[in-house]
Amino acid sequence: MAVSRLEASGGEVQNAKDTFYELLRSRIAAGNPERTIVVRGQTRPGVLVEENELVTTATLPDCFRLRWTAAGVDTANALPLVALGCEILYETAGSAGNGGMDRGRALAAMDAELTAAINASPQFAAKQNYAGLASGGGVVAMNTNVWWGNVVFGAAVVKSDRVARTATVTVMSYEEAGEL
Amino acid sequence: MGDLLLCGDAVVRSADALLRANGGRAALLRMPAPAVAGNDAEQLGLTAPQFQDAELSPVLFQRAESATTLLVSASAVMAVVGSLKFNSAEVLFETAAGVVIDEVLYAIVSSVASVWDGEPYSYCLTLRAPDR
Numbered sequence: 064m065a066v067s068r069l070e071a072s073g074g075e076v077q078n079a080k081d082t083f084y085e086l087l088r089s090r091i092a093a094g095n096p097e098r099t100i101v102v103r104g105q106t107r108p109g110v111l112v113e114e115n116e117l118v119t120t121a122t123l124p125d126c127f128r129l130r131w132t133a134a135g136v137d138t139a140n141a142l143p144l145v146a147l148g149c150e151i152l153y154e155t156a157g158s159a160g161n162g163g164m165d166r167g168r169a170l171a172a173m174d175a176e177l178t179a180a181i182n183a184s185p186q187f188a189a190k191q192n193y194a195g196l197a198s199g200g201g202v203v204a205m206n207t208n209v210w211w212g213n214v215v216f217g218a219a220v221v222k223s224d225r226v227a228r229t230a231t232v233t234v235m236s237y238e239e240a241g242e243l
Numbered sequence: 244m245g246d247l248l249l250c251g252d253a254v255v256r257s258a259d260a261l262l263r264a265n266g267g268r269a270a271l272l273r274m275p276a277p278a279v280a281g282n283d284a285e286q287l288g289l290t291a292p293q294f295q296d297a298e299l300s301p302v303l304f305q306r307a308e309s310a311t312t313l314l315v316s317a318s319a320v321m322a323v324v325g326s327l328k329f330n331s332a333e334v335l336f337e338t339a340a341g342v343v344i345d346e347v348l349y350a351i352v353s354s355v356a357s358v359w360d361g362e363p364y365s366y367c368l369t370l371r372a373p374d375r
Contacts, residue, residue: 081287088286103292103338104277115288117275117340118350196284 076134076145079236081193082209084112084129090180100126124225128152142237149234154227163224170226181214181232190236209236258364259301259316267301271343272323297323304344311370313342317363332366348373
């Protein structure tokens with residue numbers, strides 16, 4: 064099996080990354096509409112991709128931050144199979160009204176939201192090409208799917224007054240002609 | 244010894260005078276424009292926000308191996324907070340994309356206010372230089 068490594072920040076696998084983000088964001092928003100963040104004055108669902116934002120939003124609490132890590136390509140198939148590592152980082156200080164004493168419960172609630180969003184069926188979605196949005200165009204549906212495994216939770220970590228966790232999920236897709 | 248009675252405003256003016264006397268200069272606070280509601284292109288990194296630079300003066304810039312800091316006049320900060328309609332200096336610094344000094348954009352790591360009688364007279368920003 065011919066497997067090579069890709070830089071996750073490159074544009075080759077961007078459609079799969081964008082599709083997964085859009086789907087996760089909509090599922091998190093549907094599961095808990097109150098899970099929101101304010102980024103540069105606008106309220107939006109509490110999911111962001113770190114590499115798409117200003118570095119100043121990197122440590123926002125009470126939201127899910129996607130960080131794309133390793134990428135591997137299996138070129139043995141008719142269509143190259145890409146596997147992307149996605150870390151989902153989140154942290155919370157609990158609520159001020161409770162003096163932060165509910166931060167463990169707040170983290171557990173985020174665990175549950177993430178589990179519901181990622182492990183729910185179907186664990187696939189039609190891959191979309193969002194590049195047209197940059198020039199005012201529309202989203203183009205592609206011919207293949209993006210699919211992913213179950214979420215795997217890391218240990219909770221204490222960060223000053225916050226508790227944090229990193230979950231991981233592997234996202235896969237076939238790269239269509241012109242994507243690689 | 245007579246009682247030392249300084250109101251907050253006098254301390255702010257004194258801090259400004261000290262900053263100027265010690266080589267105070269200007270720096271630019273780079274602010275991103277507000278996000279566009281529901282704009283997927285921004286959230287996907289396809290389009291970047293517009294930026295505007297607000298001048299902070301007087302400031303003292305110190306770059307050492309251990310830390311890079313910027314001491315900023317509170318009066319300059321408050322002027323920017325007011326003109327850009329922010330709730331506080333802390334939110335202003337958290338929102339900023341960084342500080343431009345000698346055409347180099349430094350990220351703001353943290354900000355600490357020095358306060359007299361409940362009123363800040365200067366802010367110390369810890370900066371991070373861009374990776375080269």
